[in-house]
Amino acid sequence: xxxxxxxxxxxxxxxxxxxxxxxxxxxxxxxxxxxxxxxxxxxxxxxxxxxxxxxxxxxxxxxxxxxxxxxxxxxxxxxxxxxxx
Amino acid sequence: xxxxxxxxxxxxxxxxxxxxxxxxxxxxxxxxxxxxxxxxxxxxxxxxxxxxxxxxxxxxxxxxxxxxxxxxxxxxxxxxxxxxxxxxxxxxxxxxxxxxxxxxxxxxxxxxxxxxxxxxxxxxxxxxxxxxxxxxxxxxxxxxxxxxxxxxxxxxxxxxxxxxxxxxxxxxxxxxxxxxxxxxxxxxxxxxxxxxxxxxxxxxxxxxxxxxxxxxxxxxxxxxxxxxxxxxxxxxxxxxxxxxxxxxxxxxxxxxxxxxxxxxxxxxxxxxxxxxxxxxxxxxxxxxxxxxxxxxxxxxxxxxxxxxxxxxxxxxxxxxxxxxxxxxxxxxxxxxxxxxxxxxxxxxxxxxxxxxxxxxxxxxxxxxxxxxxxxxxxxxxxxxxxxxxxxxxxxxxxxxxxxxxxxxxxxxxxx
Numbered sequence: 444x445x446x447x448x449x450x451x452x453x454x455x456x457x458x459x460x461x462x463x464x465x466x467x468x469x470x471x472x473x474x475x476x477x478x479x480x481x482x483x484x485x486x487x488x489x490x491x492x493x494x495x496x497x498x499x500x501x502x503x504x505x506x507x508x509x510x511x512x513x514x515x516x517x518x519x520x521x522x523x524x525x526x527x528x
Numbered sequence: 529x530x531x532x533x534x535x536x537x538x539x540x541x542x543x544x545x546x547x548x549x550x551x552x553x554x555x556x557x558x559x560x561x562x563x564x565x566x567x568x569x570x571x572x573x574x575x576x577x578x579x580x581x582x583x584x585x586x587x588x589x590x591x592x593x594x595x596x597x598x599x600x601x602x603x604x605x606x607x608x609x610x611x612x613x614x615x616x617x618x619x620x621x622x623x624x625x626x627x628x629x630x631x632x633x634x635x636x637x638x639x640x641x642x643x644x645x646x647x648x649x650x651x652x653x654x655x656x657x658x659x660x661x662x663x664x665x666x667x668x669x670x671x672x673x674x675x676x677x678x679x680x681x682x683x684x685x686x687x688x689x690x691x692x693x694x695x696x697x698x699x700x701x702x703x704x705x706x707x708x709x710x711x712x713x714x715x716x717x718x719x720x721x722x723x724x725x726x727x728x729x730x731x732x733x734x735x736x737x738x739x740x741x742x743x744x745x746x747x748x749x750x751x752x753x754x755x756x757x758x759x760x761x762x763x764x765x766x767x768x769x770x771x772x773x774x775x776x777x778x779x780x781x782x783x784x785x786x787x788x789x790x791x792x793x794x795x796x797x798x799x800x801x802x803x804x805x806x807x808x809x810x811x812x813x814x815x816x817x818x819x820x821x822x823x824x825x826x827x828x829x830x831x832x833x834x835x836x837x838x839x840x841x842x843x844x845x846x847x848x849x850x851x852x853x854x855x856x857x858x859x860x861x862x863x864x865x866x867x868x869x870x871x872x873x874x875x876x877x878x879x880x881x882x883x884x885x886x887x888x889x890x891x892x893x894x895x896x897x898x899x900x901x902x903x904x905x906x907x908x909x910x911x912x913x914x915x916x917x918x919x920x921x922x923x924x925x926x927x928x929x930x931x932x933x934x935x936x937x938x939x940x941x942x943x
Contacts, residue, residue, distance in 0.1 A: 487663075
């Protein structure tokens with residue numbers, strides 16, 4: 444569940460990163476649906492997308508968490524837990 | 529089993545002086561230079577500040593932008609040139625059996641990507657290296673991208689022999705078709721050498737022209753007495769090679785026929801040519817033999833002619849030795865005078881220049897020629913294009929690592 448003003452900003456930023464990666468308008472990104480199936484991102488692409496978040500938020504996403512980050516919301520929640528805004 | 533005949537049925541080019549074959553051929557005919565002061569990065573600290581930069585190339589006009597992030601610039605250039613060549617050949621590759629492949633030459637690979645990631649490693653540590661660093665910088669990245677983008681599911685082979693790479697690629701593609709292993713191959717070369725480290729590395733070797741930073745279009749002066757070195761360039765060019773009967777059955781236009789290919793090594797020095805030129809003589813003679821021709825059958829030479837003192841002297845010496853009295857009758861020109869040196873793509877640019885001569889009866893000029901060198905006293909078509917009907921051309925390409933490649937092509941009748 445995404446709540447609060449910070450998460451709302453974070454969700455917008457995450458959505459923008461995903462949209463930039465797949466070269467689609469942000470309006471086409473559904474945050475509650477799996478990125479791979481929804482946007483045609485392959486497994487290698489998920490590594491590239493993860494890299495974008497690591498670069499933007501200066502975090503390291505461990506292997507065990509990587510497998511759990513399937514949707515935009517998953518990424519927002521993971522970043523929020525790390526205190527990112 | 530008799531060998532198959534191999535013809536050229538499609539051309540594609542992205543060059544510093546022209547994008548697309550009509551624009552490129554027109555530039556060659558007019559003697560239009562593509563060398564300029566480099567804008568791609570800050571060249572103020574370099575001895576040489578001139579290169580063959582392509583400033584009007586928009587890959588997103590040809591390739592889905594989503595795919596561009598996984599391609600180094602050299603791959604973008606190559607994929608676009610390949611797409612143009614297949615379009616020109618008017619072929620649906622899905623209908624060709626066995627599946628057409630890619631034989632690609634690149635001397636450097638994805639150096640821009642490599643350099644960017646090395647900088648990230650140095651400045652921010654190993655975790656700053658991008659996941660696509662390997663797949664974008666490896667030398668066969670462009671061949672793989674061409675296969676995916678263009679649906680070419682046959683053999684996918686990359687040859688990296690420095691400045692002769694694309695000539696060897698064309699030679700091997702020629703062999704694969706004439707020996708019956710393939711029916712159609714997209715072949716050529718791609719290079720994007722205008723990156724800070726690559727440029728500094730060539731600069732450090734003192735092989736680049738440093739006397740023309742204020743007159744960049746005049747930097748490359750092949751066979752001129754005052755030639756001062758090569759001009760590094762980027763670009764890609766591709767040709768579709770096709771088995772003759774298959775091409776005729778498709779009713780496609782035939783640009784020319786590949787007749788012979790030769791390869792050898794001087795075994796002499798990692799970058800310097802053997803001053804006797806004997807290895808170059810041998811590779812030209814073996815190519816004539818492969819084509820079943822005499823020296824007197826050749827009418828035009830697209831010379832390697834890098835515009836270094838050593839290369840041009842040795843190549844001229846070897847031409848005179850190989851062709852004897854016939855050397856005086858040869859029309860010779862050097863496309864690098866306008867393009868600069870596209871490294872792994874250099875050989876295929878020589879093929880395109882030769883096809884201009886064969887196909888349109890125009891010998892393009894060697895520009896920037898003003899003072900003849902007594903040691904290079906051959907007809908190098910100085911400064912102005914010449915009309916001359918020719919049938920048979922030889923293309924030379926020599927690479928660092930002491931390796932040589934030679935191709936012979938000729939005109940073919942279109943019914």
